[in-house]
Amino acid sequence: MAETWWVWLVALFAISFVIGVVAVVAGVGGGVLFVPIVGGFFPFHLDFVRGVGLVFALAGTLAAGPSLLRNRLASLRLAVPLALSGSIASFAGALAGLALPTEVVQTALGATVLAIAVVVWRTGDAAAGTGEADALGTILRLRGRYDDPAEGVAVDWRTRRTLTGFAAFAGIGFLGGVFGLGAGFANVPVLNLVMAAPLKVAVGTSGLIISIVNSSAAWVYIHRGALLPALAVPAILGVMLGSRLGASLLARTPASVVRRVVIAVLLLAGARALGRGTGLWP
Amino acid sequence: MAVSREQVVQELYARWLGAVARIAFAAALVAFVLYAWGVLPTFVPLDALPALWQLPVGEYLARTGAPVGWGWLRLLPNADYLSLGCVALIAAVTLVCYLAVLPILLKLEERLQAALVAAQIIVLLVAASGALAAGH
Numbered sequence: 001m002a003e004t005w006w007v008w009l010v011a012l013f014a015i016s017f018v019i020g021v022v023a024v025v026a027g028v029g030g031g032v033l034f035v036p037i038v039g040g041f042f043p044f045h046l047d048f049v050r051g052v053g054l055v056f057a058l059a060g061t062l063a064a065g066p067s068l069l070r071n072r073l074a075s076l077r078l079a080v081p082l083a084l085s086g087s088i089a090s091f092a093g094a095l096a097g098l099a100l101p102t103e104v105v106q107t108a109l110g111a112t113v114l115a116i117a118v119v120v121w122r123t124g125d126a127a128a129g130t131g132e133a134d135a136l137g138t139i140l141r142l143r144g145r146y147d148d149p150a151e152g153v154a155v156d157w158r159t160r161r162t163l164t165g166f167a168a169f170a171g172i173g174f175l176g177g178v179f180g181l182g183a184g185f186a187n188v189p190v191l192n193l194v195m196a197a198p199l200k201v202a203v204g205t206s207g208l209i210i211s212i213v214n215s216s217a218a219w220v221y222i223h224r225g226a227l228l229p230a231l232a233v234p235a236i237l238g239v240m241l242g243s244r245l246g247a248s249l250l251a252r253t254p255a256s257v258v259r260r261v262v263i264a265v266l267l268l269a270g271a272r273a274l275g276r277g278t279g280l281w282p
Numbered sequence: 283m284a285v286s287r288e289q290v291v292q293e294l295y296a297r298w299l300g301a302v303a304r305i306a307f308a309a310a311l312v313a314f315v316l317y318a319w320g321v322l323p324t325f326v327p328l329d330a331l332p333a334l335w336q337l338p339v340g341e342y343l344a345r346t347g348a349p350v351g352w353g354w355l356r357l358l359p360n361a362d363y364l365s366l367g368c369v370a371l372i373a374a375v376t377l378v379c380y381l382a383v384l385p386i387l388l389k390l391e392e393r394l395q396a397a398l399v400a401a402q403i404i405v406l407l408v409a410a411s412g413a414l415a416a417g418h
Contacts, residue, residue, distance in 0.1 A: 004332050005328050005329055005331050005332050006318075006328075008332070009318075043332070043335065043336050044335045044336065045335060045336050045337055045338055045339070045342075047338055047339040047342075048335055048339065048342075055369060055372060055373065058372060058373065059307070059372060062299065062303040062372065062375055062376075063303065063307070065296070065299045065300075065303070066296040066297075066299050066300035066303075069292050069293075069295060069296035069299070070292075070293065070296050072289075072292070075288075075292075076288070076291060076292045076295050076383075077288050077291075077292075077395065080395060080398045080399060080402065081398050083402065084398055084401055084402045084405065087402065087405050087406070087409075088405055091405065091408075091409050098339070102338060139394070140394065140395075141288075144288065211375075211376055212376050212402065215373050215374070215375070215376040215377065215406060215409075216405055216406055216409035217409070218372075218373040219370075219373055219406075219409040219410045219412065220409065222354075222366070222369070222370055222373065223350060223351050223352070223412035224339060224350055225339055225342070225343045225348050225349070225350050225354075226339040227366065227369060228331070228335060229313075229314065229317070229362055229363075229365035229366045229368075229369050230317070230328060230331055230335075230362065230365075231335065232365075232369045233310050233311070233313075233314040233317075233365060233368075233369065234314075236307070236310060236369075236372070237311065237314075240307065
């Protein structure tokens with residue numbers, strides 16, 4: 001038993017690498033795959049898995065942030081108010097998650113992940129929305145422009161339904177804090193479908209928001225002793241290397257194939273978490 | 283011009299994010315190598331972890347005597363807590379970037395954005411302080 005620690009850490013590095021590749025290609029946050037898979041199939045307690053899940057998602061988004069910002073695929077101006085709303089809720093969520101009994105969190109995680117699988121399945125590629133800005137979006141000047149080399153055009157954008165977006169980010173942040181998820185799966189639809197940010201800006205800004213929101217929740221796990229560096233560092237290294245490979249594979253992999261793989265993995269991992277929480281699949 | 287102001291702030295944030303994140307990741311890697319190779323003493327030995335990482339955090343803390351709050355700072359000479367300190371650096375990257383852009387927002391008279399950034403800094407400082415981190 002004592003000699004097996006490195007086997008699990010190598011396995012953790014390997015699965016983090018694979019999740020890093022898949023998450024980039026599929027356009028979902030890595031944490032949403034990491035927590036249910038590692039929580040369901042590795043021997044680590046869910047308290048530690050959630051802490052690592054937060055820094056896992058944090059590391060991937062921090063690494064990608066500079067190039068997204070420079071290419072204007074992420075908007076700091078858009079991220080700042082939404083991340084503020086999300087990080088207050090995420091901090092509360094992390095406190096709630098560590099105070100709840102494990103079975104309750106495990107069951108809720110399973111139900112949430114299964115719901116996410118349905119959201120990923122039902123959410124299609126949305127067109128960029130460039131309608132009229134609302135009053136709050138105008139006051140906050142939530143607008144921008146980016147060059148789309150694929151289309152050869154410069155896209156001007158502005159947000160609408162800004163207040164609804166704030167409320168949605170608070171809800172997403174709370175769930176992210178409770179379960180240690182990156183929550184990119186939910187950020188992108190809210191930014192794109194609700195607030196009408198173009199899809200590429202929504203994906204880029206979602207990553208930036210995760211990097212800000214998870215920073216506050218991660219401290220809760222650090223201070224509660226629920227962040228084991230022996231698990232965190234291999235996961236961080238794995239996702240960073242995997243994300244780089246994923247970024248290079250992005251253009252060559254059919255999105256529909258990866259999307260189906262992600263849905264299958266989420267269904268399996270969600271069922272596993274639900275089974276463990278309810279005692280039906282111990 | 284609002285767009286060019288936004289680009290100035292965004293570029294500055296990107297520069298700080300790239301530099302600070304790189305330092306934090308490199309520090310985490312070095313500290314973990316020291317930990318895994320047994321170069322420094324450890325508070326909880328790696329070969330004891332398989333019996334401990336399956337426990338709820340409360341039980342883990344009771345069994346190991348590991349500290350909560352900022353108590354881990356005094357254990358930094360141990361490789362596992364040096365490694366934790368480097369992971370904490372990663373969690374602090376955003377705070378550093380926000381502190382870097384706040385003066386430029388004030389200089390550009392972007393008062394609303396500056397207020398939001400200042401509020402986020404307070405949230406991050408409260409989270410980092412551990413003041414509200416309740417237990418089981």
